[in-house]
Amino acid sequence: MPKQVTAVLSAALLAATCLAACGDDSEPTAINQITVWTEENLEDRMAVQKKIIEEFTAKTGIKVNLVGVAEDQFSQVVTSAAAAGDLPDVIGALPLASIRELEANDLLDTETPGKIVDQLGRDTFSPRALELDSSGGKLLAVPSDGWAQLILYRKDLFEKAGLQPPDTYEALEAAAAKLNSGGTAGITLAIAPKDSFTAQSFEHVALANGCQLVDGSGNVTLDAPPCVKAFEFYSNLAKSHSVKGMQDVDSTRATYFAGKAAMTIWSSFILDELAGLRKDALPSCPECREDPEWLAKNTGVVTALKGPDGSAPAQYGEIVSWAVMRDSATDPATKFVSFMMNEGYERWIGMAPEGKFPTRKGFEDKWNQLPAGVDTKKPLADVFPAEVLDALRKSPDTFGRWGIPQGQGKLVGATMGELPVPTALSGIVDGSLTAQAAATQAKTEVETIKRGIRE
Numbered sequence: 001m002p003k004q005v006t007a008v009l010s011a012a013l014l015a016a017t018c019l020a021a022c023g024d025d026s027e028p029t030a031i032n033q034i035t036v037w038t039e040e041n042l043e044d045r046m047a048v049q050k051k052i053i054e055e056f057t058a059k060t061g062i063k064v065n066l067v068g069v070a071e072d073q074f075s076q077v078v079t080s081a082a083a084a085g086d087l088p089d090v091i092g093a094l095p096l097a098s099i100r101e102l103e104a105n106d107l108l109d110t111e112t113p114g115k116i117v118d119q120l121g122r123d124t125f126s127p128r129a130l131e132l133d134s135s136g137g138k139l140l141a142v143p144s145d146g147w148a149q150l151i152l153y154r155k156d157l158f159e160k161a162g163l164q165p166p167d168t169y170e171a172l173e174a175a176a177a178k179l180n181s182g183g184t185a186g187i188t189l190a191i192a193p194k195d196s197f198t199a200q201s202f203e204h205v206a207l208a209n210g211c212q213l214v215d216g217s218g219n220v221t222l223d224a225p226p227c228v229k230a231f232e233f234y235s236n237l238a239k240s241h242s243v244k245g246m247q248d249v250d251s252t253r254a255t256y257f258a259g260k261a262a263m264t265i266w267s268s269f270i271l272d273e274l275a276g277l278r279k280d281a282l283p284s285c286p287e288c289r290e291d292p293e294w295l296a297k298n299t300g301v302v303t304a305l306k307g308p309d310g311s312a313p314a315q316y317g318e319i320v321s322w323a324v325m326r327d328s329a330t331d332p333a334t335k336f337v338s339f340m341m342n343e344g345y346e347r348w349i350g351m352a353p354e355g356k357f358p359t360r361k362g363f364e365d366k367w368n369q370l371p372a373g374v375d376t377k378k379p380l381a382d383v384f385p386a387e388v389l390d391a392l393r394k395s396p397d398t399f400g401r402w403g404i405p406q407g408q409g410k411l412v413g414a415t416m417g418e419l420p421v422p423t424a425l426s427g428i429v430d431g432s433l434t435a436q437a438a439a440t441q442a443k444t445e446v447e448t449i450k451r452g453i454r455e
Contacts, residue, residue: 035064072086082105089325091322095320102325104409143321148303152301153302172263178238186261186266192249192422194422196416213403219444229308231428243260268355423441
């Protein structure tokens, strides 16, 4: 689940951009100052970024005007700023769909990111992260970190039942069926039609079977056989082996935390909560009362899943990136992004290590020891075994995303707004649609959305 965001007032944005554009005699000259927007706009994360920026300014003499922008307001804010000629020099923590939106509107500097990556060492970056951020042979942005969709499973129950980790359709379905008894659901799975978390969970399963939203020409392909199989597989898990009712992002976590499900699909942002480091989302299983870390110790993690039609294991994940904007102050922007990806990188990913897997190699040991949590702080390495952390760090290399490699970022964003796939899935679960009918319905609705974007 993506990080929480808060609203930002347009007045604050205008004030910040005016400061960057206007200044006065006491301010640095334009070439020595840049404006940076960040979607890491929670108060504590803004404070961390400001500290890093202070060091950057002390080292380079370049002043940075930092502006927090809410993810759900980004499209509106960037459109207004572009029209007013008030675009920033750099934008940080941008998800893949937003990078493609900026590309479609010709707002990106597509030369500088490649130079930054080459300067830092292209071989120190996750190849898949670079691929997801590239188009037409050019790197659109500098990938900074990522979060992953995961399959969490009860190792103790699996071992007792003699089950293999649920890393394939077959193994997952077998475990869900066998462990769905005695008041414990085989899996707790999101199926709520108006929840983007349902869309993310299904995309994780669909990618594993080679199902794509569109083909290389942009044609919607949700009714292709691999997708129909994914619809059938996911809905059968929900109908036959999950908790009854329209489960969502909150109820799936609560059920797993209560020890009433053997598996769940959730994002890596659950890890600090699973470890008992957040008071507002504590594990509540009977064993957890004496040992808050009991559930974490008895949870296994599967990153990439493979379906029968999939060519390789895959998983849903989000890469966030630094974008350098067209007509930016190129040299200061280059120095700033390079600093954030090098000297400031440990503190950047340390803001939320459970949701900021490094896309740069060489930071593995540091990431292991970065304190996670909210009310209690503790390195993930103090809670989870080394093999789990190793799998998490490597997960960006298996990330897949619908529509992004095909240049359909705008369509991806629009479908997340209207959620045609979760609606179709819920229709299968309530018995009103077959898997084939649901796939066809989802395809038709996505095609309608796509026509609306063009118009």
